[in-house]
Amino acid sequence: MELPKDAKRAKGWLIWTSVVMIAVFLGLTFQSYFYVVKKEPKVTNAVAAGNRVFHDNNCMDCHTILGDGSYYAADLTKVISKRGQGFVRAVLKDPPKITRDLWPGKYKRVMPNLHLTNQNINDLIAFLTWIGELDTNGWPPGSKVLSSKGKAKPVQEGTTSPISLIKKLNCGACHTIQTEGLNTAGVIGPNLSNESARKRGVAWLVKQIGNPAAIPDSEVAKGYEGKQMLMPAFKNQLTTDQLKSLATFINNLKEEK
């Protein structure tokens, strides 16, 4: 059957435009492939193994990763640089126990136990570290203050203002700190609003903030025993002066009655 003339012309557009578009798209795809393989961090065997564990457990139908997936649980793109390896390891070892405490009230949305082996967990951490090191064009919002390479670096040079450091490091995600200029409600770690009452001293707090793993269980705040590993070590993200200023500020926190 003969097509009407105008239909014939439209058919011509359709064919030629599609051919050009497909050619351009395939060209950009090749370019993107070599960019991803060459410019982005290498996929080591551990990263690949973690990738496989990630697939085998269908993590993506609860979590987003690179923003893709479900919205039932937090995005995993920068989870290593945000939370620290220790935290991620603790969650993967016993998901229901650790994730229950992330929720402040009665409502607890917990992660099911995936029964991962230690090997699985190591591989997943390698995988998530690799994901965090990808150049994601500044996504997710707020991740620019975390280094784009995922490795810790000084959070903000030139300031020793404790309030601005606490905000940048997002201490409030885990700690409640109620004082002038700060109003955070985290419940993973101890409440710091009245830290002066614990009589820790600046030197002890420098150690706690810089490298929590160095604090023995006997010295940990009551009720938080065994949770030391949930706190990331901040020593690489802070200069000595910043660390001191932060420790001094926290050491002096006192609840106003």
Add this chain to the structure above:
Amino acid sequence: MRTFTFRSQKVAYYYFAASVLLFLLQIIFGLATVSQYVWPSLALNWMPFNVSRSIHINLLIFWMFLAIMGATYYILIEEAGKELFSTKIAMFQLIIFCAAGVGAIVSYFFHYYDGQGLEYVEAAPVFDWMIVVAALLWLYNILKTLHKAPKKSPINMLLLITTIGTILMYLPGMPYFRNFVVQDYLRWWVIHYWVEATWEMYETLFIGYLIIKLFKVPKERMYRWFYIEFFLILASGILGMGHHYFWIGTPHYWTWVGSIFSVFEAIPPVAMMIDGLIYARKAKTRANNLPALYWLIGGTIGSFIGLTILGGSITWFSVNYWMHGTEVTAAHGHMAFFSAFAAIFIAFIYYSLEQRKGEENFKDTITDKQRWAWAFWLMNIGMIMMVLAMVVLGLMQISISRVAGQGYIAAQVHEIGWFAVWFVTGFVFFAGVLFYAYDFFVAMKMKE
């Protein structure tokens, strides 16, 4: 005017029947999924969230694919002017396809993903291969039917090309890659090139076909429209793929390529809606298949909301930066899938039921009984309300978690009430689906 003239067109109804049942099941799993936002640990150990969600979105694809296969056979036979090459192959294809679907769903309860647990393409490779076999049988049957067909039909050529495209774009989701970025890049080929290219082309074909039939428009007048729609869809959609490559570790030029081309993806649904409305108004005789008419017009208006308004507003990268990975995406996804596909397929199914059972019968048993109207309004109103709840949820996530920088959980604890709204309005939608399913089987049992 009856167009149901070939016996083999009957195979289409087996596909439609399966699609109706899976649609019902999809919505039940949708309710089970959203209920876990409201009562989070209800089914943690036997059906965690990722299992019910995978089933919800996989059933969606299965039932829609069944409707597409059925409708394709229906049109193909009529346009070719001869019986289907083999109804046996068509039935065998249906059985394999359903077996793959049921198998995949059962396998999720046993956490069997075999390296493929990725959103939308969760099914393990065995099921992928079964689907490929079913798809190839489909293609073979189509090609054999077209071979030496008495009538050469442009509509059939477009159907064939669309079908080949759909099958080809299933393949990139199948292999396993060590590199997650490469995997995600190709996973989007399946999703985006289905919904925003090949399935949108099916949508165009079915809308055009219904316009021809319901408004008695001469076929030749619609050819130009088909080609222009296809042109608009592919000219914008092929490179519009870039809107999924903004933040996944791919080169940065995708922000511009993706934004600029995908903005034009907002146009084809506008053309569909305007043409649908114009033809409906100009029609000399009033279309008497009211269910098909309502679903057709409702679907094109809904597509305008879901694709043009919701899709178009999130597709520019500087907006996408803030909403990517929130429930705003789900709002767009629900409205788009429902209107562009579900509504149009339902319109087609109502049309084909009338053709099979005869206008008189259909009018008495279906149109006059108004169950279809309940289905139409309950589903549409339920969907709009659910989508509004999702938009609110997304905006809360954006403002609390992102703009104010308080992290993921801070927003979620304020959102439970809105998830409850989604859950409750989901039952409005579900009631509509029950009316529709009942209507379908009443129509099927009617004398011919």
